[in-house]
């Protein structure tokens with residue numbers, strides 16, 4: 001929850017900070033935007049570092065942070081650096097995502113809650129509904145789409161050295177697990193990861209697609225920010241287990257995406273129950289409370305998925321299930337997401 005009052009209190013001290021490139025205060029030039037003061041005392045801001053040499057950018061960030069920290073009611077400060085210059089910079093002619101109608105990120109914050117499983121099976125659900133669909137596995141260090149979908153082949157390259165997605169299970173697919181040497185990425189750091197994401201996103205030949213699902217890596221850090229900036233998803237689906245620990249991470253992820261202007265289109269509670277024989281259900285991660293989840297994450301609750309051993313086995317074998325409770329629930333999630341995406345302005 002943010003307040004207008006909070007925004008004004010944060011803006012005031014920044015009106016005295018000049019943009020190092022001239023033109024007035026950092027607020028007047030738009031260098032600092034997205035000021036927010038959350039109820040827990042977290043002040044956040046977006047700082048554009050365009051045209052600033054590294055040292056100047058760091059100095060400005062430090063100054064903005066210290067001014068915000070001095071505001072009454074601010075317990076901590078979070079500044080997100082962005083750079084237009086480092087965005088894809090792709091023109092419509094070279095943007096391999098130009099023919100993609102919607103890009104949907106699947107994210108969680110917490111690791112291991114089932115993002116990849118949901119992303120892959122959701123892409124298949126879109127396909128079942130007659131949409132042309134793709135899956136971009138954006139987890140550079142821990143790719144899994146190739147395993148989940150049983151992909152053995154590697155991505156090709158066009159004469160212009162653009163990546164050509166692999167086609168399997170009637171989906172277009174790209175991910176580190178489909179590259180010539182997937183192990184090479186293990187030691188990659190920030191800029192190389194960003195480069196790989198650009199190559200697999202705007203730098204690849206995705207052609208015409210109704211929807212591209214992006215399986216995000218866990219966390220709420222630089223990689224997620226880079227992804228949101230480079231791929232500019234139309235929205236994000238949050239996956240969480242019902243456990244408070246996972247929901248807290250999902251909440252951080254929701255806040256991050258909102259700050260980056262990517263709307264949270266829905267929530268899925270994964271592994272929310274185990275259906276036992278005779279209709280009895282176990283709740284290994286607690287019971288999902290749709291109303292509570294919806295209000296904490298400020299987004300529509302779309303479905304709860306059971307922990308289905310058949311899904312675990314199918315994932316390991318690379319043969320996802322088109323039927324069963326998980327597939328069925330994702331069919332309805334896909335339909336609702338499609339509706340939400342179609343009512344949004346085109347990319």
Ligand SMILES: Nc1ncnc2c1ncn2[C@@H]1O[C@H](COP(=O)(O)OP(=O)(O)OP(=O)(O)O)[C@@H](O)[C@H]1O
Nearest residue numbers: 111112113114115116117218306307308311312315
């Ligand atoms: N609904 C489900 N039913 C059964 N098994 C599931 C379900 N969802 C996820 N799993 C299993 O849980 C484990 C974690 O799932 P997955 O790899 O999709 O999570 P993740 O959030 O993508 O993890 P990471 O953060 O490492 O990327 C896997 O072993 C997967 O097969």
Ligand SMILES: [Mg+2]
Nearest residue numbers: 115116139144
């Ligand atoms: Mg994953």
